[in-house]
Structure formats: structure tokens, C-alpha cells
Amino acid sequence: MEPAKPSQDLVRSVTDEHVLRALMQHRRLTRAELAVEIGISKPTAVESVRRLTERGLVADTGERTPGGRGRGRVGLYYSLAPALGVALAITIAPTGVAAECIDVYGDVVARAARPIDRPAHPTQVSAALSEVAVEVSAAAGQPARLAVIGAADPVDRKTGRLVRLPDAPFLVGELDPAAILAPLEVIVDNDVNWAALAEPTLRDFAYLYLGEGLGCAIVDDGEVRRGHAGLTGEIAHLLTIGPAGRAIRFIDIFGELNLRRDGTTAIDIERLLASDPATHEIIGTAVAGAIAAVIALADPQEIVVGGSWGPALLDSIRPAVDRMPRRVPVRASALTGDPVLAGVRAAACTRLRASVTTTD
Structure with a gap:
């Protein structure tokens, strides 16, 4: 036949x-x-x-x-044809909410940003998100077809709502970006996942984010693994190696070392980077413990370290990783600038193009 x-x-x-x-x-x-x-x-x-x-x-x-x-x-x-529409690429971070309009060629045609307070309040973040979306859409002079959002909080994979977890440094409550930007199609994911997807050429790796908060993305065959609720990679509560070899939650070690911002669990990056070599060695050993757990559970080809302080402490992290029973290559992220926005922008362009090509 x-x-x-x-x-x-x-x-x-x-x-x-x-x-x-x-x-x-x-x-x-x-x-x-x-x-x-x-x-x-x-x-x-x-x-x-x-x-x-x-x-x-x-x-x-x-x-x-x-x-x-x-x-x-x-x-x-x-x-x-002109005015086919644009996509919004938006990041929600402790420093503020930023938005770009991307056209079908991948060009950024408008930008807007709003600062937010520390600690963040849900009403302020909601207002900032709505304002930047309206501003960049108006500046672009074209209708927005969709929005892609990277948020510095866990994201429920079923609802797209931001999730409040204990000890998270950036607490905005259960924010619902899709409801705020309705009726647009809205795609929301954790910022670390977007940063990982922006890494060039890699398909099997773990992306360890070390900044004000702690996060990890597992990329397997080019796809981010999100887990049942979308919380894969939330490593703050992982047990690791603390001072004097004690078992300690990863996030708690920064409290013991007096490296948190006042009144929050957010890591004080400037204080951490200025600390002495002995402190860096303690942190490097703790990071290596977290890496060992990731290797055992995810079996990545390599570990990519990003974030605002992770790459700077690689000389303290690598020797501790080398003492672990299983080792994989550990290197700094290949990206400079804002890797989260790079990942969000690329996804926004891809989805916009798909939206145009499937228009009836």
C-alpha cells in the first residue's frame, strides 16, 4: 500500500x-x-x-x-508586512522589573524598567510588571502577541504563578504574571532555567547559579528538567559541608559566616567577595558538596557556574570538587552581561516567529 x-x-x-x-x-x-x-x-x-x-x-x-x-x-x-506584532521579554529580579519588545527579526525595538523596593511587595511588583509591559508595547507601536518572563523565584509549572518557599531571598508572594498581562499568552519560568538555556552549544549539564540566591538548572538533551511542580534545582535547603565538616543546609552557611543582607536571607555579594581566603575555602567546600549531590542525582556532563559571585570563587570551588568521589568538569558560564535576559529574549523571538508562521 x-x-x-x-x-x-x-x-x-x-x-x-x-x-x-x-x-x-x-x-x-x-x-x-x-x-x-x-x-x-x-x-x-x-x-x-x-x-x-x-x-x-x-x-x-x-x-x-x-x-x-x-x-x-x-x-x-x-x-x-509591518506591524506583525512583537513579543515581550521580561525579567523580574530583586533589582526591578525590566522589559524589552522583540520583533520577528530578533531586534529589540523598545525597552522599559521599574525599580522595586527591598524587600519586594507583591502589589509593587504587580504594578511594575503591568507598567513596563504597557510602556514598551506603546513605544513599539505594534501589538504584543505574547510575553516570556524570567522570575527570580520558583515557578509553578502548571499555573505559571510564582511560588513562595522558605528562605527565598526575593519574596513577592504567589504572583500571577499571566493574570496581570491577560489576555496575552504568557510563558513564565525561573530565571536560572532561562540562564541555562542561553548557554551556547551545551545539551547535558547542570547550571549552578550563585548570587543573592542559590539555584540550579538541570539540562538534559537540551531540555530543562523541571520536576513535578517545577521546583527541580531549588538547592537552598540541600545538606552540604559546613565549617569544621558539619552537615548544614546550603543557605544557612551564609548566615553562619555573616554574609547575608540585613533582615533577609539574601547573600551579601560585596561582603562575600571581600571576605578572606579562609572564608572562600569554606564556601568552596559547601558549593562542592552541593555539586556532589547534583552529580549523584543528575549525572551531568559538566557543571557550569554562573551568578554574581560563583565564577569569582572557582579557584576555591574546583579543589573541593576534586576531592569528591565523583567529578565532572567545572567551569564558569560562557555568557557575560545578563544571561537571564539573553535566554528570555531568545525564547520570545522563537515563540513570536512560530506565532506568525502559524497565523491563519
Whole structure:
């Protein structure tokens, strides 16, 4: 029995998607160039451009190739239609809420930010989130199709709500970003997961975030493993090695060393980095204990250390890891700047493009 042939509607749909993605990559192409780029006949490219123009997704730019007088026919340049919409890339962090508008080409077309107090209050964070979303959408001059959010708190994978856990340094209560930004489609995940996904080329690793808070992302075959409730990698309460070899919760060691911000469990980064080598050795041993647990449970190919103080203490972390029964390579994150925003931005662009190519 011969396999069923794809329907004409399916073939046209796939061709149209290829045309849209080619224009996302090259910004403008003639129909002849589209045919070569995609590997289809020119008549097929002409028909696809006609369909997409009628749907308002592609437009004639008004630009023409040189032609006439023996140089062939004039070619018309086509591009994606203006105002196809943007995606919001948003981060919710202890320092504030920041938002960018990303267009289908991956360009940032608008930015906005709002500071928040320490400790954060849910009403203030909610207001800041709403305000930056409205501001960047208005500045972009295009409708927002969706929002991707990275939050410095655990995220319930089923509801997208932020989760309050004991000893978390950034407590905003059970914030519901999807409800605040309704009716937009909203994708929310923990900031450490987004930072891990931004790491180039890696597919099997553990990303250890060491900053004001403590976190870990497990990436297996290119996918973040989130667990039943989305709380995989919440390592603050993990038992590790403290001063004098005592068992201690990971987060508590910073209290014992007087390295917390006043009135909170947040780690005082400046005080930690300025502490003496003996303190760094104690912290390095504690981090190595956490790494040993991650290796035992997740079996990563390597450990990537990020965050605002983790990479700076690698010289204290690596020797302690080398004393552990099982070892894997430990290195600093390859990313500089804001890895969380990099991950959120990439996801926002990918989802926006998918949204455009599947538009009826």
C-alpha cells in the first residue's frame, strides 16, 4: 500500500511557512531569490507570496532590482508586512522589573524598567510588571502577541504563578504574571532555567547559579528538567559541608559566616567577595558538596557556574570538587552581561516567529 500523499493545503502551508522564515532571516527577497533559498520553483514562490500578501503577512517593499536593457526582468523585493506584532521579554529580579519588545527579526525595538523596593511587595511588583509591559508595547507601536518572563523565584509549572518557599531571598508572594498581562499568552519560568538555556552549544549539564540566591538548572538533551511542580534545582535547603565538616543546609552557611543582607536571607555579594581566603575555602567546600549531590542525582556532563559571585570563587570551588568521589568538569558560564535576559529574549523571538508562521 502506497503512503498517502500530503494534501495540497498542507503543501501550501509548509511552503508559506518556509517563505516567512526566509524573510525573517534575510529581511527582503525577490520571488526568484525565495525560490532559490527555499528550493522551490519560481511559480510556487510566486503563488506563496501572493497568498501571504493577501493574508497581510508579506508586503511589496517598493524596491526593485536593476533590470531592463538586456539585464533581465525587474525583480520586486518583498518583506514581512509591518506591524506583525512583537513579543515581550521580561525579567523580574530583586533589582526591578525590566522589559524589552522583540520583533520577528530578533531586534529589540523598545525597552522599559521599574525599580522595586527591598524587600519586594507583591502589589509593587504587580504594578511594575503591568507598567513596563504597557510602556514598551506603546513605544513599539505594534501589538504584543505574547510575553516570556524570567522570575527570580520558583515557578509553578502548571499555573505559571510564582511560588513562595522558605528562605527565598526575593519574596513577592504567589504572583500571577499571566493574570496581570491577560489576555496575552504568557510563558513564565525561573530565571536560572532561562540562564541555562542561553548557554551556547551545551545539551547535558547542570547550571549552578550563585548570587543573592542559590539555584540550579538541570539540562538534559537540551531540555530543562523541571520536576513535578517545577521546583527541580531549588538547592537552598540541600545538606552540604559546613565549617569544621558539619552537615548544614546550603543557605544557612551564609548566615553562619555573616554574609547575608540585613533582615533577609539574601547573600551579601560585596561582603562575600571581600571576605578572606579562609572564608572562600569554606564556601568552596559547601558549593562542592552541593555539586556532589547534583552529580549523584543528575549525572551531568559538566557543571557550569554562573551568578554574581560563583565564577569569582572557582579557584576555591574546583579543589573541593576534586576531592569528591565523583567529578565532572567545572567551569564558569560562557555568557557575560545578563544571561537571564539573553535566554528570555531568545525564547520570545522563537515563540513570536512560530506565532506568525502559524497565523491563519
